[in-house]
Amino acid sequence: SQTIHQWPATLVQPVGSPLSLECTVEGTSNPNLYWYRQAAGRGLQLLFYSVGIGQISSEVPQNLSASRPQDRQFILSSKKLLLSDSGFYLCAWSMGLGGNSPLHFGNGTRLTVT
Amino acid sequence: SQQGEEDPQALSIQEGENATMNCSYKTSINNLQWYRQNSGRGLVHLILIRSNEREKHSGRLRVTLDTSKKSSSLLITASRAADTASYFCATDGDSGTYKYIFGTGTRLKVLA
Numbered sequence: 646s647q648t649i650h651q652w653p654a655t656l657v658q659p660v661g662s663p664l665s666l667e668c669t670v671e672g673t674s675n676p677n678l679y680w681y682r683q684a685a686g687r688g689l690q691l692l693f694y695s696v697g698i699g700q701i702s703s704e705v706p707q708n709l710s711a712s713r714p715q716d717r718q719f720i721l722s723s724k725k726l727l728l729s730d731s732g733f734y735l736c737a738w739s740m741g742l743g744g745n746s747p748l749h750f751g752n753g754t755r756l757t758v759t
Numbered sequence: 760s761q762q763g764e765e766d767p768q769a770l771s772i773q774e775g776e777n778a779t780m781n782c783s784y785k786t787s788i789n790n791l792q793w794y795r796q797n798s799g800r801g802l803v804h805l806i807l808i809r810s811n812e813r814e815k816h817s818g819r820l821r822v823t824l825d826t827s828k829k830s831s832s833l834l835i836t837a838s839r840a841a842d843t844a845s846y847f848c849a850t851d852g853d854s855g856t857y858k859y860i861f862g863t864g865t866r867l868k869v870l871a
Contacts, residue, residue, distance in 0.1 A: 745851070748849070752800055
């Protein structure tokens with residue numbers, strides 16, 4: 646069966662520090678991978694998605710970047726965190742075109758920038 | 760940008776009652792999905808309804824879709840305290856893309 650791992654679960658970082666969040670998927674090949682951010686009590690904002698190794702689509706211009714160095718690995722990074730980067734970051738995977746199949750989410754990373 | 764808007768934003772009901780949540784979206788879709796999120800956790804897929812379907816059932820869940828009104832509803836029958844969560848609709852946004860665009864969510868609280 647397929648599983649998705651996302652870490653760390655919580656992170657407190659000072660303003661200006663770098664960020665690296667990692668997500669890996671097991672049990673499937675060539676998944677579509679996604680990073681979402683959720684502000685407190687709000688909906689999900691799509692940040693990046695990837696349909697293959699090295700292919701990254703950015704949805705929102707911002708202080709973050711994403712990379713997919715391996716088929717089932719998706720990394721969210723920042724060189725210098727801002728206070729506004731605080732939030733709940735969720736990684737997810739799916740197969741096929743958007744909406745045709747379910748999204749499977751990790752348990753998220755709670756990021757607090759101080 | 761967010762595609763969908765859920766209504767109401769928050770809902771509080773007694774155990775055993777039915778809960779209805781609505782979702783409106785803006786563009787044409789191929790499919791619409793509903794997800795559940797327990798506090799501090801990732802989202803869990805509940806049900807997918809295709810644009811040529813009007814109604815779909817899964818256990819105590821009933822989803823309807825009205826593409827002419829660009830709206831969907833999620834009905835949870837005989838609610839339980841364990842149904843307390845946030846519920847989101849998601850659409851495929853622009854047709855033929857890999858995007859899933861989520862609504863703003865309904866926070867459901869079921870009182871025991």
